[in-house]
Amino acid sequence: xxxxxxxxxxxxxxxxxxxxxxxxxxxxxxxxxxxxxxxxxxxxxxxxxxxxxxxxxxxxxxxxxxxxxxxxxxxxxxxxxxxxxxxxxxxxxxxxxxxxxxxxxxxxxxxxxxxxxxxxxxxxxxxxxxxxxxxxxxxxxxxxxxxxxxxxxxxxxxxxxxxxxxxxxxxxxxxxxxxxxxxxxxxxxxxxxxxxxxxxxxxxxxxxxxx
Ligand code: 2DT
Ligand code: MG
Numbered sequence: 001x002x003x004x005x006x007x008x009x010x011x012x013x014x015x016x017x018x019x020x021x022x023x024x025x026x027x028x029x030x031x032x033x034x035x036x037x038x039x040x041x042x043x044x045x046x047x048x049x050x051x052x053x054x055x056x057x058x059x060x061x062x063x064x065x066x067x068x069x070x071x072x073x074x075x076x077x078x079x080x081x082x083x084x085x086x087x088x089x090x091x092x093x094x095x096x097x098x099x100x101x102x103x104x105x106x107x108x109x110x111x112x113x114x115x116x117x118x119x120x121x122x123x124x125x126x127x128x129x130x131x132x133x134x135x136x137x138x139x140x141x142x143x144x145x146x147x148x149x150x151x152x153x154x155x156x157x158x159x160x161x162x163x164x165x166x167x168x169x170x171x172x173x174x175x176x177x178x179x180x181x182x183x184x185x186x187x188x189x190x191x192x193x194x195x196x197x198x199x200x201x202x203x204x205x206x207x208x209x210x211x
Pocket of ligand 2: 017
């Protein structure tokens with residue numbers, strides 16, 4: 001791996017509202033780490049390529065309707081179907097940069113009014129990230145950024161509730177980055193956070209989400 005010490009890779013998650021800049025920053029961080037010679041892969045949830053992911057994608061584009069708890073469990077299943085691959089990549093020394101994870105799962109479903117404990121339950125046993133970077137952007141500002149793509153959830157009022165739930169999920173692995181700063185400034189902060197995380201977790205054991 002990048003450190004050359006044979007340690008494990010880091011599980012680094014980016015979270016934030018729609019249009020907070022997660023996907024662009026994931027791509028930038030990925031190419032930076034690759035340029036450093038670090039074994040890295042970019043992942044995202046939902047992973048729309050699996051059969052579960054296709055059901056999720058149809059729901060998000062309003063081609064299908066699903067009960068709130070049903071879609072919640074599908075999002076969770078979409079992470080579970082990737083758990084063993086995720087673990088073997090990390091143990092093999094590959095760092096994963098992941099665009100959304102369990103925090104999205106809980107924050108979006110809780111914003112619909114589902115009980116938070118119920119939302120967390122199916123996530124228990126998934127791998128815990130070493131670092132969660134939250135790109136903090138005001139819901140109104142995010143909406144102004146070229147507008148939303150028209151998928152379900154892309155409404156300012158709903159995003160405000162999601163932001164409140166994200167806030168309540170913050171723990172010691174979170175770093176909040178001001179996503180309204182210029183792209184290059186955000187990028188620089190993410191590089192430093194990621195590099196520190198990668199070197200610090202090489203010898204740390206993988207753990208599960210503490211929920
Ligand atoms: P993208 O725009 O990033 O593809 O996300 N979502 C995501 C949930 O409701 N639960 C989850 O577990 C995850 C990972 C957030 C599509 C939408 O899916 C929502 C936005
Ligand atoms: Mg989206």
